[in-house]
Amino acid sequence: MVVIALLCTLAHRLAADDKRERIDRELTAFERAFTRQVWELSNKRRSDGKPPPPDRMREVMQSLDANSELPLEMRDLFDPSAVDSTYLAFWDNHGRLLFQSANAPKDLTLPKPPPQDQEYSLRLYESRRELVHIGPRGFRSLVGRDISADKAALRSLALQITGCGALLWLLGLIGGWWLAGRVIRPIDVISQTATRIAGGNVSERIDVAKTDDELSRLSHVLNDTFDRLESAIKRQQQFTADASHELRTPLTVILSETSRGLKRERSADEYRDILTTCSLAGIRMRSLVESLLILARQEGDGQSQPSHGSCSLLQIITETLLLLRPLADEKETRISSDLHEVNCQGDSRALSMVAMNLISNAIDHQQTHGEVMIRLRSEEGHAILEVSDKGPGIAEKHLPHLFDRFYRVDPSRQSNGGHSGLGLAIVKAIVTNHGGSIQVESQPGAGSVFRVILPLDEAHLS
């Protein structure tokens, strides 16, 4: 707005100055033309080019009238009604009025001479612009014009400029408003969507198409954050659902046994039986809860990645085999291994769990005198662990679901042996977190092979 005001003022000032200069020039030119005319009239009978004598000029001037030979534009000097035209007055060097045009204002007086060294002086007297000239002989002339019309024109110009300026300002205001609105609207869309998402509608996302380019990056970032939020909430819901679901049966056992036990007096043996059953159910619940927690952490964001370091798979497997020796002996399972020095980056506790789950599964799935073969080697930048058994094998239809939570293939195994149904799900989660993959090959009656592929620890290769 300030800029507009300044521009308007400048425009007006320029116009005013221009006009004034023009008027002054006109007056000057008029005066000169008049003087020249008088000279010519005075010099009519002479042609030597010299300026006429003052007396002669006085004469001519005093005798000027409408019939004198003057150019057209000076006719108005003799027309008393031509008050808007240029008027003129001449005094001689003694201050005697030689000529006053008929259209001159009545209150004309002998003007003061211009200041020292100047021929001309200009003044503004009321609404008249007047030029005072002092000739070499002391003759003073005054040329003027009523500039009311000019002033009116300038005022109208000023009004127009102001009007334009105001319009410009208004347009600027509206334009700015509209522009601001356009910028704010996508921000508003984002903020409203985010509010809805935070309020519970977790699956919603910001429609990136509705935001313009500057904000689309922000929208993408926010959408990614909402993805993470949604998956975290889903994981939590999954955990809660799994936990409550799987815990219901052992809880029912405890409730059923205790209420039965309390119904009447029982023998010590009966009480012992009841307590043992309750204890078993409790143990099962504990192992379930632990497995669920492990699974939840493994499937989490990777925030809990403790002890990430270089792990010797050889060492892990060897230790696991040591721990499982009693179980293997009990079932008289023969364990053979073909191990090489292989290192991975990861959490050694988690990888131990993988080894433990796979090998103990292999032992458990067979009757007595079973066979378990463990192979560990490196190949093309990957560590490969294979655990195979000569057990009953797994039908093809089960294979895709094997790593699902609580998926149970063998009906008679169920939740009896302390297996929560989460072992393979945990293995898969850990392997995935370490950037690897797990495969299974199995034929009913021909045993199974579980293959874990993990990236090798680069640092150890050299």
Place this chain on the structure above:
Amino acid sequence: MRLLIIEDDSLLLRSLAASLREENYAVDTASDGEDGLFKATSFDYDCIILDGMLPVFDGWELLARLRNTKITPVLMLTARDALPDRVRGLDNGADDYLTKPFDTEELLARIRALIRRSAGQASNLIQIGDALIDTAARTVSLRGESILLTPREYALVEYLARHLGTVVSRSELYEHLFDEDDDTLSNLLDVHVSNVRKKLGADFISTRRGHGYTIEPST
């Protein structure tokens, strides 16, 4: 009354069977869908307690197949309490639905209700002449005085009372009072009948030679 429990969790199966046997039911068990269906279709149980999540095929599947041939009352027990599962269970033919964990007392009451309803009787109390049988409390009283019956005797009385007016064959009685784990001899039945007659009156149980036993309703 003979019941069938089909539940895959062995701890729970044992516990439920024990609780129900203590309530004087003869109890058969199965731990997968296939075995459960086989047993359920081979015999007319007085009530079947069926778990939803079973191996081989699940409880809902078993129910659908069972209902082709049997009208045995079925109470579904399951950890799945979501509304669609309950509706599906009930619509597939279950007569009642209990979610785990449940209170054993509630289970017993619901079983009693199902048996009562399938006998066409509205109340737990059955009045026969001067005798009043309270099937909830499992007591019998004669003219207000409580009569002590052994579990087998009571089971016999209750079964005949639930089939008031119908003649129940000896084999049917035998099958409904003893479960598969029982290796009692069938002539024990006669002993129980005579004992009941001693306690509740000779006319309490009538013999239909060649057909079986019955309790006549009081007019």
